[in-house]
Amino acid sequence: MSPATVDFATEKKGHLCPPSNATHPCNRWECLFVYAFICKFTNLRGKVDGLNSPMDFEEALLLTEPNPILTQILARFVLNLRPLTRNLSSDQISHTVASVLAEFLKTPERTAFWDDDIRANVDPFVSYEEAKGGLWSASWDFKLKVLRTLVELQLSHSSEIKRIIDSAWRVARAPPKKKDPANGSDSGPQLEDLQLxxxxxxxxxxxxxxxxxxxxxxxxxxxxxxxxxxxxxxxxxxxxxxxxxxxxxxxxxxPGPGRKxxxxxxxxxxxxxxxxxxxxxxxxxxxxxxxxxxxxxxxxxLIAQADLRETRTRQKTRPNYAYINDPGSGEEDGDEYKQEEEDEDLDAGYGRSRGSRRGVATEGTRRSARTTSTSKPNGKRAAPDEWAQWRGERRSTRLGAPNTTQDIAPAPEPKRAKTDESSVSAYSDGHSSKGTGPSKDSAAALKPTEFAADQVNGRKKSKFWYYAVEPTPIANGDGTNGQQPLHEQNGYTKHDVMAE
Known part of the structure; x- marks a missing residue:
């Protein structure tokens, strides 16, 4: 009889198991079949967090949401069939499994999804209504069928699984490996390790x-x-x-003596x-x-606590920065750093020193690590010295001498001008009586024989310099005491002198 005239109704069916009425995965032989394959051909048990017993595997099947146990099991099965497969995360593993199954179900090999009416395998993710939403939303019975089919395909087509079986059955497909000297046997699994x-x-x-x-x-x-x-x-x-x-x-x-x-x-x-x-x-x-x-x-x-804990790389309180153009900005936020308060005192000390150099300054401590000996030559300890914190002359009065001596401290001697054009001392600002020229005792003060020239037109008026001219005496008998008018001195006219 040719294949075209085969009567499908009278054709002898293969070995078919009756449908199971189990309400839990523990009462299905497929669950034991898949878990036995996991234990004997993979290292997932104990390596996957939470997969330690058949009960853990059954609980993962009952879940209707992505879980790491079932995700890693499916990923291992897919890699055994297609070693270079990607997209194995929990949100993409369902689509990956569907594509791998669709490729193998095109062959005439009978699987759990074989349809006798069309005499071909059907795609479970397309034909089954419960799988339209993906693998995770399907029932545990559908997941168990998919896992069973993947295990059967691995036993038939996976090169890695077939190598393990051949090694256990001592099938010489490759040169024998060197035996382990520790136990004198091959490192591969033994036959009794793979049998159930x-x-x-x-x-x-x-x-x-x-x-x-x-x-x-x-x-x-x-x-x-x-x-x-x-x-x-x-x-x-x-x-x-x-x-x-x-x-x-x-x-x-x-049974008694003499009986077996x-x-x-x-x-x-x-x-x-x-x-x-x-x-x-x-x-x-x-x-x-x-x-x-x-x-x-x-x-x-720890993971849950890490999600609740706020991650910061700096302090929770922001530092209070004080700017010169906005001195009142730091009062609103409050004091946060002690050093910041000292900076505010420093700014206040500078403000008072500009108005009066002899104002009372606050006592402070140096940031230097220098120390002063307080012991006498005879070994006895000296009395506390109020000058202990005095380290010499500084520009800041905040770290100066004690308050009782700052008022009687002598003023520094005025220095002579460094240039010939300027006759005003650098300290003329603090000791000038009129504020428009040097003091009487200053080195740049007018001499009895000198005359202050008028301000030069076109130049900005300044209180720090002016022109001082001294007449040159000339010996003659006209009764002028050797002096000549200002506009004829040294051959210069008045306009020349002022222009100079």
């Missing part, structure tokens, strides 16, 4: 399954029958102990011994999980 076998069977021929050192135990009937159902019977240490006690209570009595136990009774007793031998491992694993959860909670608490 029941730990035992009770009197009712129920198989008991375990996947890790957690207290989770599964039971099932004959797994080679399509009607076989998987069920989780315990998830905690208390439930585990109760299961062991129940099996021991159902143990068959001793049946095969089923021996399997039941072996199951009890195997479950009791795992008690110490379960306690150790529960302690590790408790420490991991506590560490994760502390980390999440």
């Amino acid at each position: 076998l029941p730990i035992g069977q009770d009197l009712r021929r129920k198989r008991y399954w375990i996947i890790d050192d957690s207290p989770r135990v599964y039971t099932s009937t004959n797994p080679w029958k399509t009607s076989s159902m998987l069920e989780a019977i315990c998830s905690s240490k208390v439930e585990y102990d109760s299961i062991v006690a129940f099996l021991r209570a159902e143990s068959p009595p001793d 136990r049946p095969k089923g009774e021996l399997a039941h007793l072996s199951l009890i011994d195997a479950l009791e031998a795992r008690t110490a491992k379960i306690d150790t694993e529960l302690s590790r999980i408790a420490r991991a959860k506590k560490k994760l909670q502390q980390r999440n608490m």
